[in-house]
Amino acid sequence: MSGQRQPTFVKVCGLTQEQQIDWAVELGYDAVGIVVTPKSKRYCPPERAVALADHARGRVTVFAVALTHAETAAVAGHVDIVQIYETADIPNLALASGAPPEKPEALRYFFYDASAGSGVFADIPDWVGEVPGNVVIAGGLDEHNVADVVEKFGPYGVDVSSSVETAPGVKSREKMAAFLAAARAPGRNSR
Numbered sequence: 001m002s003g004q005r006q007p008t009f010v011k012v013c014g015l016t017q018e019q020q021i022d023w024a025v026e027l028g029y030d031a032v033g034i035v036v037t038p039k040s041k042r043y044c045p046p047e048r049a050v051a052l053a054d055h056a057r058g059r060v061t062v063f064a065v066a067l068t069h070a071e072t073a074a075v076a077g078h079v080d081i082v083q084i085y086e087t088a089d090i091p092n093l094a095l096a097s098g099a100p101p102e103k104p105e106a107l108r109y110f111f112y113d114a115s116a117g118s119g120v121f122a123d124i125p126d127w128v129g130e131v132p133g134n135v136v137i138a139g140g141l142d143e144h145n146v147a148d149v150v151e152k153f154g155p156y157g158v159d160v161s162s163s164v165e166t167a168p169g170v171k172s173r174e175k176m177a178a179f180l181a182a183a184r185a186p187g188r189n190s191r
């Protein structure tokens with residue numbers, strides 16, 4: 001390691017329209033998430049999810065987000081990373097959980113997420129700062145609390161959905177810009 005600090009990885013999740021992906025790319029987000037579990041209020045059915053993924057691919061890292069591996073089957077070949085709330089034997093796995101991962105070394109990313117898109121923030125346990133690898137913190141983050149979370153835990157990245165919306169699945173370019181600026185505020189880029 002050179003000791004040089006990398007900017008915090010920032011993902012925006014629950015995008016439902018091509019324009020929202022364009023905003024994420026223009027603003028400089030590292031990754032976008034397309035939600036493919038029918039249990040979500042931001043659900044994109046397979047045809048829409050594939051269209052969105054194809055629109056984004058090569059411009060930004062694309063995540064398919066679901067509760068189970070099975071829910072990602074239709075879109076998995078069109079995305080870079082599969083983010084699910086159970087383990088699976090796949091190379092591009094982002095495991096999301098509110099509990100410590102058993103095999104962090106097998107993961108591309110570990111998402112500490114106790115919210116699953118609810119937008120509710122709760123105190124983050126100290127063990128999150130000890131998990132090795134690419135740890136991304138999610139769950140009720142917004143432009144007002146994200147800098148403190150980055151400063152306290154020094155995660156690889158952060159993820160947001162609810163707080164950059166005006167309604168479920170309806171992202172606001174202004175809110176997305178404000179969140180990104182707060183996440184990468186000078187002196188807070190600690191990965």
Ligand SMILES: O=C(O)c1ccccc1N[C@@H]1O[C@H](COP(=O)(O)O)[C@@H](O)[C@H]1O
Nearest residue numbers: 013040115116117119138139140161162
């Ligand atoms: O966004 C959803 O609807 C969703 C549904 C099921 C699983 C995960 C979901 N989103 C993920 O939730 C977190 C945090 O979201 P929020 O900022 O609290 O609204 C994030 O990791 C999304 O990827």
